[in-house]
Amino acid sequence: MTPPTIDTATFDELKTTAGADFVRELVDTLLVEAPLMLDEMRTALGERSVERLRRAAHSLKSNGMTFGALELAASARDLEVRAAEIVASGDATPLDALAQRYAAAATALAELTRE
Amino acid sequence: MNEPAAGRARLLIVDDNKVNRLLLARNLELQGHSVAAAENGRVALEMLHGERFDLVLLDMEMPEMNGFEMLERMVGDLQLRDLPVIVTSSLEDTGSVVRCIELGAEDYLPKPVNPVLLRARINASLEKKRLRDQQKAMMRRFATPEVAQDLQRSGFALGGKRVRASVMFSDIRGFTPLAESQPPEETIELLNTYYTLMFDAISGHGGIVSQMAGDGLMAIFGAPLALPDHCEAAVRAALEMIDLIRLFNAEQAAAGKPQIRIGVGIASGDMVAGYTGTNERATYTCIGDTVNLASRLEAHTKVAARAILIDGATHADLRGVDVESLGSVEIRGKSQPVDVFAVAAPAQQG
Numbered sequence: 335m336t337p338p339t340i341d342t343a344t345f346d347e348l349k350t351t352a353g354a355d356f357v358r359e360l361v362d363t364l365l366v367e368a369p370l371m372l373d374e375m376r377t378a379l380g381e382r383s384v385e386r387l388r389r390a391a392h393s394l395k396s397n398g399m400t401f402g403a404l405e406l407a408a409s410a411r412d413l414e415v416r417a418a419e420i421v422a423s424g425d426a427t428p429l430d431a432l433a434q435r436y437a438a439a440a441t442a443l444a445e446l447t448r449e
Numbered sequence: 450m451n452e453p454a455a456g457r458a459r460l461l462i463v464d465d466n467k468v469n470r471l472l473l474a475r476n477l478e479l480q481g482h483s484v485a486a487a488e489n490g491r492v493a494l495e496m497l498h499g500e501r502f503d504l505v506l507l508d509m510e511m512p513e514m515n516g517f518e519m520l521e522r523m524v525g526d527l528q529l530r531d532l533p534v535i536v537t538s539s540l541e542d543t544g545s546v547v548r549c550i551e552l553g554a555e556d557y558l559p560k561p562v563n564p565v566l567l568r569a570r571i572n573a574s575l576e577k578k579r580l581r582d583q584q585k586a587m588m589r590r591f592a593t594p595e596v597a598q599d600l601q602r603s604g605f606a607l608g609g610k611r612v613r614a615s616v617m618f619s620d621i622r623g624f625t626p627l628a629e630s631q632p633p634e635e636t637i638e639l640l641n642t643y644y645t646l647m648f649d650a651i652s653g654h655g656g657i658v659s660q661m662a663g664d665g666l667m668a669i670f671g672a673p674l675a676l677p678d679h680c681e682a683a684v685r686a687a688l689e690m691i692d693l694i695r696l697f698n699a700e701q702a703a704a705g706k707p708q709i710r711i712g713v714g715i716a717s718g719d720m721v722a723g724y725t726g727t728n729e730r731a732t733y734t735c736i737g738d739t740v741n742l743a744s745r746l747e748a749h750t751k752v753a754a755r756a757i758l759i760d761g762a763t764h765a766d767l768r769g770v771d772v773e774s775l776g777s778v779e780i781r782g783k784s785q786p787v788d789v790f791a792v793a794a795p796a797q798q799g
Contacts, residue, residue: 344561351564352475360475364468392510393466396539400472400561 339442344402358447364397365440372433375413379426388417394436403439406432458503458575462486463493463519464537465511469560473506473537476564480571490514494522497529504574507554509538509545520552531581533574537562609723609736614671615683615715615763616740617656618747619647619690621664622710631707640664643709646693654686655679659734667744669735672722680717680766684792687713687757688770691794698797710756710797714746717762745780746789753778753789756797761788 349357371390378386391413398407409432413420420428460482464470474484485500487493491514493505509516516536523529536549539560546557555577556570621627621643628636647666651658656670670686671679690713698708720737739762746758753775764772771793777786 352472352479356475360468360471363471367467389510389512392539396466396560397468399539400468 339403339405339438340446341402341404342446345443345446348401361401361443361447364401364443368394368397368436368440372429372436375429375432376426379421379424379429382421382424384418384421387421388414391417391432394432398439401439401443403435403443406435406439409435457481457483458571459483459485459501460571461493461496461502461505463488463490463505463511463516464508465489466508469508469537473562476562476567477506477571479564480568482571490516490519490522493519494529497523497532502532503578504571505532505534506537507534509536509540509549517548517552520549520554524553531578531585533578535570535574609721609725611719612672612675612722612735613679613717613719614669614676614722614735614739615679615717616720616735616743617651617668617670617683617687617713617715618744619666619668619687619711619713620747622712622751624664624709627707627709635706639706639709642697643694646697647690650689650693651686653689654682656682656686657733660732665747667734667740669722672720672735673733678766680715680763681768681770683715683717684757684759684763684767684770687715687792688794691756691797694797695795708797712747712750712755713757714743714748714750714759715757715763716740716743716746716760717766718760741782742780742787745782749778749780749789753791755791756794757792759790759792761790764788764790 345357352360371394374390375387378384378390391410395407395410395414398404398410409428413428413432416428460477462470462473462477462484464473464486465488470486470488474486477484485496485502487496489511490507493507494514496502497505507516507519514522516538520534523532523534530553533555534553535556535558536546536554537558537560538545538549540546549557555574558566558570631639643664644661644666648658651668654670655674655676656668657673658666658668660667668683668686670676670683676682690711694709694711701708716739718737718739720735720739722735723733725732725734725736742760746760750756750758755775758775759767759772772790773793775789775791778789780787780789
């Protein structure tokens with residue numbers, strides 16, 4: 335069984351504690367900020383900066399956990415942990431996979447905030 | 450000092466991630482706190498030096514200056530070292546969390562931050578800060594700001610260090626008959642006014658009052674903080690004390706109340722300064738021959754009928770103050786006569 339893109343228990347709890355309207359604004363902020371983090375990761379890979387790649391992945395992991403985007407968080411965590419290895423190989427495949435996870439999470443979050 | 454009002458505090462969030470900053474700020478505002486935010490450690494330190502905060506919520510992974518570096522800076526900063534910091538991070542290795550605590554962080558909360566835990570940790574940290582602030586306020590009441598600062602910087606340890614400084618002894622002439630001639634309430638009021646005036650004059654010239662006993666006091670110029678012109682500072686303080694007594698006496702005379710006179714002795718040189726007493730009860734003071742000489746000079750003001758007497762070492766470093774040599778004087782406790790000088794001072798009584 336495929337896990338849900340967004341863990342609704344986490345997302346509902348977030349709405350309960352912070353307020354639905356606020357969470358809508360927070361999702362809007364994520365939709366602006368996350369693509370910048372993905373860009374930063376690609377730049378970091380191009381410039382072979384392990385530290386910048388790791389930090390951007392760490393940041394996106396944190397946001398994924400906040401919204402219950404568990405697959406996005408797991409994928410970002412993988413990049414964070416393997417930053418040195420990925421920079422050494424120069425392979426952008428893990429970044430492509432992360433971007434796909436993010437796209438799925440963004441769509442799901444947009445849906446959830448429209449409900 | 451502005452104590453945080455119960456349940457409401459000024460908090461600083463330090464996090465490079467905008468979503469995290471907004472969410473944490475929202476949670477804290479819902480808990481009734483007032484919040485500001487910085488996107489890295491460098492910006493946060495600037496804000497902490499420009500505004501008073503009660504607590505910092507600190508992320509560790511940040512560009513420019515990360516959380517570890519900011520904690521290190523705070524530990525080395527007297528103004529910030531006691532400010533509570535709660536680390537909020539999704540760091541996964543225990544070693545990093547331990548390092549945060551070792552660097553002085555009060556607590557650690559993993560992200561995403563649970564609002565209930567957040568409230569509990571913040572309240573506990575603010576309560577600890579309130580108690581620390583109370584202790585500091587208490588310390589300021591019983592110690593001078595310089596001693597309080599020295600204690601804060603170096604911690605408390607009995608023992609001393611050798612310093613070069615000036616010591617002043619001062620007391621009220623004929624205090625016992627004065628105290629016996631009026632109700633005790635009036636004597637206490639007179640003493641309080643006297644001490645307020647003397648403290649102002651002494652601290653205004655960089656000295657600290659280390660001891661008070663009855664109508665007498667002992668002040669140090671040059672410890673715990675070094676004072677380059679300690680001789681000059683001590684004598685200028687003594688002259689201001691005499692002048693303040695003159696003004697005080699004019700008010701006393703106008704109110705039909707008794708007037709007072711003081712005698713001041715000052716000696717300069719090497720001495721040992723530090724905390725003496727026990728670990729439970731101690732005072733900051735100076736000891737040594739110089740201190741004994743200052744005390745003897747103060748006593749000798751009665752014999753010499755002069756308000757301010759100083760020793761040769763103090764005189765040698767004075768500029769622009771009128772003094773009169775009283776020659777070599779036999780001082781009790783000294784095997785050799787001592788060169789004594791009287792500082793020209795205005796009459797104390799009208």
